[in-house]
Amino acid sequence: MRRRFFISIVTVIGVLLTSLVAVLTYYSIEKRFDSDIKTDVYQLQEKLAAELARYSEIPVVLSADPRLKRMLRVPKSTRLLTNTNQLLADWNARLNSDVIYVMDRNGLTIASSNYQEEGSFVGHNYNYRPYYQQAIEGNKGRYYALGVVSDKRGYYFSYPIWDGVTITGVLTLKVDLSIIDRIWDQQKFDYLIADPLGVVFYSSRDEWLYQSLSILTENQKNAIRASRRYGDSALSNLTDYQDIEETKPLSDLSLGIMAQDRESVLLSSTDLGSAGWRIYGFIPTSNIWPVVIQATLLFATFYALLILVITAWLQTLKTQRKLAILNDELEQKVASRTATLEETNSALRLSIQQYEETQQALRQTESELIQAAKLAMLGEMSASINHEINQPLAAMRTYTENSIKLMQKERYDAVNSNLTTLNELIALVAEIVARFKIFARKQNESSKSRASIDDVVMASIQLSEASFNKNGIHIECNVPEEGLRVNADTVQLEQVVLNLLSNASQSVASTASAQIGITVETHLDRVSLHVWDNGPGMDNNTKKQIFAPFYTTKKEGLGLGLTICRRIVEGFGGSLQVRDHTSGGAEFIVNLQRLYDGDTPI
DSSP, X not given: OHHHHHXXXXXXXXXXXXXXXXXHHHHHHHHHHHHHHHHHHHHHHHHXXXXXXXXXXXXXXXXXXXXXXXXXXXXXXXXXXXXXXXXXXXXXXXXXXXXXXXXXXXXXXXXXXXXXXXXXXXXXXXXXXXXXXXXXXXXXXXXXXXXXXXXXXXXXXXXXXXXXXXXXXXXXXXXXTTHHHHHHTTOOSEEEEEOTTOBEEEESSGGGTTOXXXXXXXXXXXXXXXXXXXXXXXXXXXXXXXXXXXXXXXXXXXXXXXXXXXXXXXXXXXXXXXXXXXXEEEEEGGGHHHHHHHHHXXXXXXXXXXXXXXXXXXXXXXXXXXXXHHHHHHHHHHHHHHHHHHHOSTTHHHHHHHHHHHHHHHHHHHHHHHHHHHHHHHXXXXXXXXXXXXXXXXXXXXXXXXXXXXXXXXXHHHHHHHHHHHHHHXXXXXXXXXXXXXXXXXXXXXXXXXXXXXXXXXXXXHHHHHHHHHTTOEEEEEOOSTTOEEESOHHHHHHHHHXXXXXXXXXXXXXXXXXXXXXXXXXXSEEEEXXXXXSOOOOHXXXXXXXXXXXXXXXXXXXXXXXXXXXXXXXXXXXXXXXXXXXXXXXXXXXXXXXXXXXXXX
């Protein structure tokens, strides 16, 4: 009954904590995505506004060219038209625009930079376009539309051509808005640009193009189709909002052509220029869930391991109490049988029988003691799993926090490096857990591996460096000879060094100028690796007991780390010792057999 109650309580607590982690992770990722979208939308708005502003004044300057005025005075002159067409083509090539063309007062195109192309504008009348109507009235014109002839999206800038005080024509420059793709090519979110009515005229998704962010009336649809601004688009609504103004303050939206296929997205928007355009940036909320699931599984795994460690520890205590009771009972039985033998010879047969029963009980007790020892070792090894993976997990947490900050600074190369290191740490944790069974089975055998001291030291420093920098700890490393190899397993030796570095960092936590050092000394047949710190050190009593199982000076320690470290090193035929360092702190010394080229570990 108590066992069921304990399992129920542990399960409920685990579910509640896991749910809390999932909720907090979701809102954290949502907040980060929202910030990134706002930044990218602002950058697109700035770059696009600057790009369009670069072209806005060009028609004003070019319209003053006297060659255009002469051509408009004699529009039927073949020579002047040929020269003007070539002039417009040269301008268009230099400006990297789409098309530059000249219309007469009636809106008929009489010269164009694309006069030699199949889709030439020459001979087409554009007097229905707003940019022509604005320019013929003496104003600057600008307009976005789908080309009637070219069927290409573009932004039109126009200006009247003045001949004295008379407007004789209109000069128009068309910019291909594919520049948006070049501006946005490094972004990771979807986007669209909508006109004042909410009609999408540019989008990273083709299915959104020429659809509306709000429900348009039939009169509005007919007016848009009459202007031939977006061709023959169906102008379907992507949302159920009646007015585009309702979408501007929103931070999330359900978006899609068909109501049943709409997806929930996070969005950010901003106005673009004076034309009434608005830029929207999107990211599906479904992108948040993989991160949430990963964080939840990681926490659930950690929680399960913690419960296993606690359970094993409690089981060990329970077994020890049973052994003590059993020993007391055994002593009482032996005393009782001995007294019976001394009291009377007449009870010899009975005594012999009782003695045989006692021997049977002893054999049973011995079997139970062996089984209890196995359970105790299992408890110790289970408890050590949590201790041994704490260093990689701590490093993973540090790299994760660093990655979040680097992501906010858009330092993607550094983030990629951190993610690569995180992937290696995850593999390291899996390797550590897989090796515990091997360690337990072969703990008295030497490892048949060749470990590079350089690789072990560098890997250990890399895993610990971020934590040391965060806590203001200075680390010194002195490896005088390169290419040193010792009789040890690389991963297990890294765990020993990491454990020693972790203990040293905790020792110098309250030291003003915290220092930790790694020094390698070479000898003829061995290599000694020294890990020292300038912390408060330890007294003689602590040094005597520091390698004993379950002995610890930490409030929350299990007292298994150094015990396991010594067993690992001794398994390689080496030794682990502790002494006072000259700086005042502690110094741990790992002695290992040195290997040369051609040597084979025994």
